Each structure stands twice: as structure tokens, then as C-alpha cells.
Amino acid sequence: MEKILVVAHEKCTGCRLCEMVCSVKHTGVNNPTRSRIHIIKWPMEGFELPMLCQQCEEAPCIAVCPKDALFRDLTLGRVTLNYDLCIGCKMCVIACPFGGMGIDTVVQQVIKCNLCDGDPICVRFCDPGALQFVPANTVNLMKKRDAGLKFSELMRKSLISDV
Amino acid sequence: MALNREIAYIDLSTAEIKTAPIPIGMRELYLGGRGLDMYLLYNHLEPGVDPLGPDNVLTVSAGLLVGTPASASARTHIGAKSPLTGFVGSSNMGGFFAPELRFAGFDHLVIKGKADGPVYLWIHDGEIEIRDASDIWGENIFDTQELIKDELGDPEVKVLCIGMAGENLVRFANVMTGMKNAAGRTGMGAVMGSKNLKAIAVRGTMDLEIRFPEESLEYNRQLIEHIGSTKFAQIMQKWGTMFIYGVTNTTGLVRVRNFQLNQQIGGNIECEHIEKYSLGTEGCYGCILHCRHKYQIKDGPYAGTYAEGPEYTSQGAFGMEVGCNNFETILVGNHLVNMYGVDTLEIGSMIAWAMELYEKGILTDEDTGGLKLEWGNDQAVLEMIRCIAERKGLGDILAEGPLRAAEKIGQDSIKYLIHVKGMSNLHSDERSTPSLALGIATGSRGSDHLRSRPAIDLYHLPEELLRKIYGGPRPYDGPLSSDYTSYEGKPRMVQWQEMMYQAIDCTGICKYHTIFLSPNLIRFEELSKLIYLNTGLEFTPEEIWDIADRAYTIERLFNIREGLTREDDWLVDRYFDEPTPIGLPIARGKCIDREKFKQMINEYYELHGWDEDGVPRPETIKKLGLDGEPSHKL
Numbered sequence: 001m002e003k004i005l006v007v008a009h010e011k012c013t014g015c016r017l018c019e020m021v022c023s024v025k026h027t028g029v030n031n032p033t034r035s036r037i038h039i040i041k042w043p044m045e046g047f048e049l050p051m052l053c054q055q056c057e058e059a060p061c062i063a064v065c066p067k068d069a070l071f072r073d074l075t076l077g078r079v080t081l082n083y084d085l086c087i088g089c090k091m092c093v094i095a096c097p098f099g100g101m102g103i104d105t106v107v108q109q110v111i112k113c114n115l116c117d118g119d120p121i122c123v124r125f126c127d128p129g130a131l132q133f134v135p136a137n138t139v140n141l142m143k144k145r146d147a148g149l150k151f152s153e154l155m156r157k158s159l160i161s162d163v
Numbered sequence: 164m165a166l167n168r169e170i171a172y173i174d175l176s177t178a179e180i181k182t183a184p185i186p187i188g189m190r191e192l193y194l195g196g197r198g199l200d201m202y203l204l205y206n207h208l209e210p211g212v213d214p215l216g217p218d219n220v221l222t223v224s225a226g227l228l229v230g231t232p233a234s235a236s237a238r239t240h241i242g243a244k245s246p247l248t249g250f251v252g253s254s255n256m257g258g259f260f261a262p263e264l265r266f267a268g269f270d271h272l273v274i275k276g277k278a279d280g281p282v283y284l285w286i287h288d289g290e291i292e293i294r295d296a297s298d299i300w301g302e303n304i305f306d307t308q309e310l311i312k313d314e315l316g317d318p319e320v321k322v323l324c325i326g327m328a329g330e331n332l333v334r335f336a337n338v339m340t341g342m343k344n345a346a347g348r349t350g351m352g353a354v355m356g357s358k359n360l361k362a363i364a365v366r367g368t369m370d371l372e373i374r375f376p377e378e379s380l381e382y383n384r385q386l387i388e389h390i391g392s393t394k395f396a397q398i399m400q401k402w403g404t405m406f407i408y409g410v411t412n413t414t415g416l417v418r419v420r421n422f423q424l425n426q427q428i429g430g431n432i433e434c435e436h437i438e439k440y441s442l443g444t445e446g447c448y449g450c451i452l453h454c455r456h457k458y459q460i461k462d463g464p465y466a467g468t469y470a471e472g473p474e475y476t477s478q479g480a481f482g483m484e485v486g487c488n489n490f491e492t493i494l495v496g497n498h499l500v501n502m503y504g505v506d507t508l509e510i511g512s513m514i515a516w517a518m519e520l521y522e523k524g525i526l527t528d529e530d531t532g533g534l535k536l537e538w539g540n541d542q543a544v545l546e547m548i549r550c551i552a553e554r555k556g557l558g559d560i561l562a563e564g565p566l567r568a569a570e571k572i573g574q575d576s577i578k579y580l581i582h583v584k585g586m587s588n589l590h591s592d593e594r595s596t597p598s599l600a601l602g603i604a605t606g607s608r609g610s611d612h613l614r615s616r617p618a619i620d621l622y623h624l625p626e627e628l629l630r631k632i633y634g635g636p637r638p639y640d641g642p643l644s645s646d647y648t649s650y651e652g653k654p655r656m657v658q659w660q661e662m663m664y665q666a667i668d669c670t671g672i673c674k675y676h677t678i679f680l681s682p683n684l685i686r687f688e689e690l691s692k693l694i695y696l697n698t699g700l701e702f703t704p705e706e707i708w709d710i711a712d713r714a715y716t717i718e719r720l721f722n723i724r725e726g727l728t729r730e731d732d733w734l735v736d737r738y739f740d741e742p743t744p745i746g747l748p749i750a751r752g753k754c755i756d757r758e759k760f761k762q763m764i765n766e767y768y769e770l771h772g773w774d775e776d777g778v779p780r781p782e783t784i785k786k787l788g789l790d791g792e793p794s795h796k797l
Contacts, residue, residue, distance in 0.1 A: 013453035015446035016259070020232060024380055029370040030230050031266065041318075043341055044305050046442055046457035046469055106370065125384065127391055127451040 002077035004136045005113075005120055007050045008146075012130035014039055014048035018122035025121045027106070034104050036113040037122050050131060052122075053100030053113040055079050061092035061101055061112075077136060078115050086110065166190060166698055167372075168225070168270035170797060171291055173284065175358055176217060176276030180291050185270060189797060190700060191710075192788065195270055196226030197253060197668035198714035199797075200242040203273055204251070205717050206793040210724045214246035214350075215332055215357040217277035223323070223363060224271040225261035226671020230371045231697035232383040234390065234685065235450035237261055238671040239323065239340070245349040246334045246357075247509070247564045248585040248609045250722045250731075254337070254351050256323075257447035258344035261671055263321040266367025274358065283311065283324075283362040288369055296361040300330065303502045304339045311364050324362035325352040326504025328552040332356050334564040335509035339501065343455060343471040344447065347506040349586065349608050350564070374699035382696055386676075386689070387451050395681035396452060400444065403454040404475040405434035407680075411591060412483070415746015416621075418590040419483045420538055421512075421519040422581050425592040425743040425750065427483040436490040445471060452675055458494060465495055473497035473507075479590025480511020481545075485518060486538030495545060503552035512587030513561045513568065514547045519579045525572065532556045583610035584731050593734075594743050595750040596620065598653035601763050605657065605732045607718040613674060614664060617656035619682045620647045632678065633659045636687045636704035639770075648749060650759045654767035665711035666690055713787045716771070716779050720789065729777045732764055 023035040037052040055078045062070045069085035093101045104111045123133045172181045193199040200222040212218035221243045228236040239261040245252030268289040281300040285292045308322040328336035329352030336352030337345045398406050415426040446453035460468045481496030500507045520526040521536035550558025566585040569577040581588045586609030593600035598620045606614035629643045643652040667677045677685040687704035742754045772783030
């Protein structure tokens with residue numbers, strides 16, 4: 001079943017452990033510029049937002065790739081990059097509206113999140129649960145439950161007062 | 164490798180900058196972070212220099228494991244001769260500065276001299292520049308960081324800086340990064356101010372190599388699961404260190420109205436109050452504890468202001484110590500000290516002391532400029548923060564720190580000071596807890612709870628468990644006691660914690676991930692594995708203990724060189740003469756027994772291999788390989 005990586009930004013504590021483990025897993029070193037995920041922060045306002053490839057259905061990176069090196073991989077619900085075909089033109093980097101395509105200057109390649117082939121390491125290490133890997137067709141149910149929890153407290157109170 | 168980071172020597176007087184590798188041999192002796200900083204201070208500082216003169220040396224460093232998948236390894240250590248105590252200055256902080264310093268290629272900065280005018284350092288991928296900071300001088304902690312990021316045109320730049328307190332040479336000014344991460348103790352901000360050094364900005368994109376990446380990630384995952392499963396972690400994640408207040412106040416282990424009471428009667432500043440203000444919690448680099456709250460002040464002149472914290476320390480500083488019982492005062496006070504860049508603990512203690520002097524008539528309205536320094540006067544407390552940071556009126560005297568201020572105020576003001584070695588005590592009352600009292604009396608940087616506090620002594624842990632922890636890695640078969648009011652076996656607990664905290668400070672891991680507030684966390688054994696997986700350096704737990712011992716002993720030698728004697732490892736008279744007036748039976752009517760305390764200190768010296776004057780014996784110095792120091796290898 002297709003799963004998606006969703007961000008619950010209100011749970012993010014800004015610790016950047018996801019950046020670290022992403023870099024270490026994919027490159028063997030820690031270098032946040034080589035990580036596929038980044039926490040974008042406004043530190044003086046206490047706001048942070050994990051940003052990564054959205055694995056778009058109609059992906060601009062796929063559309064602009066002159067060599068068809070980028071394609072949708074249906075089994076994992078992701079946009080995959082075939083390095084054998086990639087010529088490093090970086091059109092995908094320009095086209096992506098989210099910054100999901102990056103450039104690794106050490107290996108001189110474009111890089112993107114590949115969902116760790118179905119077991120994203122950032123999700124595994126995100127202790128507060130700001131990053132979650134869930135079945136795509138139930139993602140809204142999860143959000144409904146979170147919102148419903150708050151709503152239900154009010155509903156239950158009103159029930160008690162009715163009695 | 165994580166071992167290829169360099170050391171930079173920066174002379175602000177001549178603008179000369181040199182860099183050098185750090186030999187593995189030095190890692191084997193001191194690891195890095197605080198340990199190597201202490202070696203550098205002992206080697207680069209001439210004895211007797213003025214801490215606020217150009218001859219003082221400032222070290223800034225990232226610990227050995229910073230930026231690796233070790234547990235929460237984010238700490239920046241800052242060292243110098245302390246303008247507060249005249250002894251070792253040493254303080255560390257979390258946040259994101261230290262990892263960025265490593266990504267930029269450096270582990271240690273040794274900063275000497277004094278710049279002609281305000282400057283900041285710009286460090287990026289192996290390059291170091293000294294830049295003009297005239298436009299930034301005078302700005303607060305928050306704006307300074309934003310202005311520098313704007314000037315450099317990169318929001319990912321990490322900045323450590325001083326605020327107005329550091330510029331004004333307040334002797335307990337701190338160094339900060341982010342909204343609240345502070346290297347708070349021993350006045351490191353004043354040293355930066357005295358060098359005209361406003362800030363250090365870093366940005367790095369260099370690989371930090373991990374020796375065994377897969378295994379390191381896997382071990383980190385195990386540690387996260389283990390640490391996250393402890394009750395301690397779950398409480399910290401929710402409340403931060405403010406949770407401590409409930410237990411310590413109920414028992415009667417806090418300092419109220421300077422030192423008049425040991426329990427805040429009707430205290431209403433529990434951690435739960437933060438819920439009303441909190442916007443969530445924030446973590447340091449790679450840490451799952453996220454122990455600081457993000458909050459917004461609701462009322463008064465600071466309504467709508469965003470801030471982070473507060474810690475247990477600020478509950479004391481703007482709560483029980485000054486007789487205030489208003490959570491919002493703590494929130495505002497915490498914001499102000501962070502804005503000015505001044506140590507919350509020291510400023511709270513100074514204000515509490517001034518209030519007791521005001522009560523006793525030693526300070527009058529004439530001295531305070533009409534400010535009613537009465538217990539519980541919230542507005543007066545907040546006003547005094549401003550006066551001290553800006554050195555206005557009485558604040559100018561208090562900004563000099565405990566001993567100098569007492570000298571200026573005169574009369575018998577000194578007998579109301581609660582300090583060790585010229586640095587104020589945490590707002591905890593150690594009269595019921597000899598182990599905690601021994602820790603603050605002997606701490607190498609002056610009175611302090613983060614140098615050696617065996618906080619788990621308060622948990623009445625079974626002797627069997629204490630033996631498992633404190634019995635190794637260097638063997639100890641002397642007594643250990645589960646009773647925290649006992650004097651028995653406590654010197655070992657203090658020594659063990661000293662070694663643990665020293666080792667942890669060398670690696671840059673946060674103390675909350677080691678045995679500090681929970682008996683279930685990282686010890687020497689886990690540290691050994693973390694160092695090996697991330698750097699490839701092999702040390703047994705016993706060898707890590709010896710490294711910590713070496714680094715701690717060099718701190719001792721530094722202090723002795725600056726004139727420390729046995730008399731400096733001592734508490735103020737009130738600990739011995741005034742029994743605690745209230746609290747639960749276990750904490751009531753207690754004071755420290757002079758004779759037993761003297762015995763404890765003897766025992767503590769003996770464990771360290773120091774003579775009865777507290778001087779390391781020649782054989783101890785030789786055993787630790789310190790007989791050739793200063794050796795000027797770096």
C-alpha cells in the first residue's frame with residue numbers, strides 16, 4: 001500500500017536529528033548540506049518546519065528532466081532518480097517549488113529523498129513524532145483523530161453539563 | 164574524521180590568526196571540549212593576569228562527539244580565567260553553535276589580546292575573519308544574532324554573542340546562542356566584552372566523518388529508546404527542569420529570602436503554570452529531551468513578547484530567593500536576563516542578598532535610589548536586573564559580584580553572602596544534604612551544582628544500586644549510604660560525579676543524558692562505546708575515568724597557581740550556625756557539622772590523591788602524566 005511521509009510541524013522541536021541521521025545514512029558522514037531533509041527555522045520566533053521532497057504526483061522535476069532520469073515509482077509512491085541517466089543539468093533543482101532537489105557538492109550529484117526504500121530513517125529517529133510514514137489513504141483519518149481529540153473534550157463537557 | 168578538526172589561535176591585538184591540527188596524542192590525554200580547553204588555559208595563561216585585561220585567554224570549543232550520532236552532543240564549552248572568582252572560568256551551553264563550528268572545520272578557538280574597537284569573528288569552512296562590529300555593539304542578545312545573519316546574508320549562520328551585560332563588564336555576564344542557550348557561569352561574557360569581542364558567527368558545510376556510521380546510528384537508536392523510556396525523560400520533555408521545584412520545595416531543600424528559609428510557604432510557582440503560556444518545547448542539536456519551553460508573556464510592558472525557558476534556576480532567582488511568588492515575574496525575569504546576557508543564577512542571588520541587606524538596614528533608600536528592595540517586590544526585582552546589566556546606581560556595585568560588592572558596601576554585609584570562591588550558590592539549601600554541600604564547597608569553578616552534584620543521592624537508592632554505580636570503574640570499596648543526610652561515603656559520590664561530568668563535558672554530551680537527575684542514563688561504559696563508534700578511539704571505562712581525573716586535576720593546579728588554598732573549599736558560616744527552620748522532618752533543624760565536614764573534605768582529598776592542603780601529591784601528578792605541565796604542546 002502506498003505510504004506518504006507527513007509532517008506534523010507542531011510536534012517538531014527543531015532538534016535536527018532527522019538531518020543528522022539522513023546525512024549519516026546516505027553519505028556515511030554528518031554534513032547537513034548533504035541531508036535530504038532540512039528543518040527550516042525562525043529561531044527568534046520559535047517556529048520550525050521540516051522540509052523535504054513532497055513526492056509530487058505531477059512532479060515539476062519529472063516534467064523538466066531532459067533525460068527521463070526522474071520518474072514516479074508507483075510501488076513506493078515516490079519520485080525516483082536514476083543516476084545512470086542523470087546528466088547533472090540541475091533543471092530539477094530549479095523547477096522544484098519546495099527545495100526538494102538538492103546538490104551534493106562532494107559527489108557532484110543532485111540528491112533527493114528516496115524514502116529510504118520504504119523505511120525512512122528520519123521517521124525512525126523522530127522521537128516527538130513530527131515525521132510520520134503512514135498509508136496515504138488514511139492520512140486524513142489520522143489528522144481527524146488528532147483534531148477530534150480536542151473537539152471531543154468540548155463535546156464531552158457539553159454532555160456532562162446537559163445531564 | 165571527527166578527529167581532523169583544527170585548533171585556531173586568534174590574537175585580537177595583532178589580528179594574527181594561526182591554525183594547527185590537534186594531535187591524536189592530545190585527544191588521548193584530554194579528549195576535547197572542556198578537558199582540552201583546560202590544558203590550553205593552563206598552558207597559555209600566565210599566572211596572576213587581570214581576568215578583564217588583554218592577557219586573559221578565552222577558549223571556545225566543541226566537544227569530541229559534537230555533531231555525531233552520540234546522544235545529544237551539542238555543547239559548546241567556554242573557558243578563561245574567571246573575572247568573578249579569579250580561578251578557573253568554565254561554562255558550557257547547548258544549542259546549535261558547537262556542531263556548526265565543527266562543520267566549519269574547527270574544534271577549539273584560543274582567543275588572546277584585545278581588539279581596538281568592537282569586532283566579531285566570522286568562521287566558515289576553514290576560514291576565519293575578524294570583522295567590524297561597531298554597528299552591533301549595544302544590541303541585545305536576540306538582535307545581535309539576527310543582525311549578523313542579515314549582514315552575512317545567510318539565515319543558517321549560528322552565532323554566539325554577548326549582550327549589554329558583557330559589554331558593560333558585569334562580572335557574571337554570560338555568553339549566549341539562540342533565545343536562551345547560555346554559558347552562564349563564571350562571567351565568560353565579561354571576558355569577551357573586555358576583548359571587544361561582540362560575537363562569533365559560524366557556518367560550515369564540511370563533512371564530519373563518523374568512524375562506524377551504521378553501528379553508530381543503531382546504538383543511538385537504542386539509547387534514544389532507553390533514555391526515552393525513563394520517567395525522568397518523560398517529565399523533562401513535558402516540564403523541563405522546573406519539575407524539580409515541586410519536590411525540593413515540599414521537602415525543604417530550597418533557598419528562600421536569600422538564606423532565611425528553606426521552603427517557600429504557599430509557594431505557587433510550580434512547573435504546571437507554564438501550560439498557560441507555553442507554545443510547545445524546543446530541543447538542542449540531536450536531543451530528544453527538548454526540555455525548554457517556548458512561551459509568550461501575556462501581560463504588562465512585555466505583553467506579546469516571545470521567549471524561551473525558564474529553568475529551575477530562574478524559579479529561584481525571581482521566585483523563592485527574592486520572596487516572589489508570581490510565575491509571570493519569573494517569565495519576565497527570565498526574558499530580561501536572556502536579553503541582557505547575564506547569569507540568571509548569579510543575578511538572582513545578588514538581588515536576594517541586597518534585599519536581605521535592605522531588610523537589615525545595611526542598604527537604605529539612599530543606596531537604592533528610592534527602590535524598595537523588599538521581599539516579594541516583583542517590580543523592584545525586575546528593575547534591579549536592568550540596573551545591574553546597565554550598571555546603574557546600586558546595580559553598578561552588584562555587577563561586581565559577591566565579594567567585591569561586599570567590600571564596597573562594607574559593614575557586615577559579607578556575612579549575608581551565600582557563595583563559595585566568590586560565586587553564588589544555586590538557590591538550593593544543602594544543609595540537609597552533606598553530599599551536595601561537599602560538591603558546592605569543592606567545585607573547581609566555585610559554588611556550583613553542575614560540577615559534581617550527586618543529585619541522585621536524594622532518591623534514597625538501595626545501597627546495592629549505589630555500589631553498582633559508584634563502585635567503579637576505578638574500584639572503590641569504602642562505605643556508601645542511601646541516607647542523604649548522612650556524611651558517610653559521600654566524598655566518593657562527589658568524586659565520581661566530578662569524573663562523570665568532566666568526561667561528559669569533554670565529549671560535548673548534555674549532562675541530562677548522563678547520571679545526573681536519573682540513575683539510568685549514560686555512564687563510563689556507554690561513553691566508551693560512543694567514543695569508539697564515532698571516532699574509532701578505543702578507551703576502557705577506566706581510561707576515560709583517568710582522562711577525566713587528569714583534566715580535573717589540571718583545573719585544580721590552575722586554581723592553586725592562582726592562589727587557591729584549602730580555606731577556599733569551604734562553606735559560609737550560615738551553613739554551620741543556622742539550622743534549617745522548616746520543611747519535612749528529614750530537612751528540618753539541620754545544619755552542616757563543621758568537624759564532620761572537615762573530615763569529609765580530608766576524605767575527598769585522599770580519594771583524589773591530594774594532600775591535606777588540597778594540593779595534588781607529586782605521585783598523583785606523575786601518575787596522571789602532569790609532571791611536565793605546562794608542556795606547551797598546543
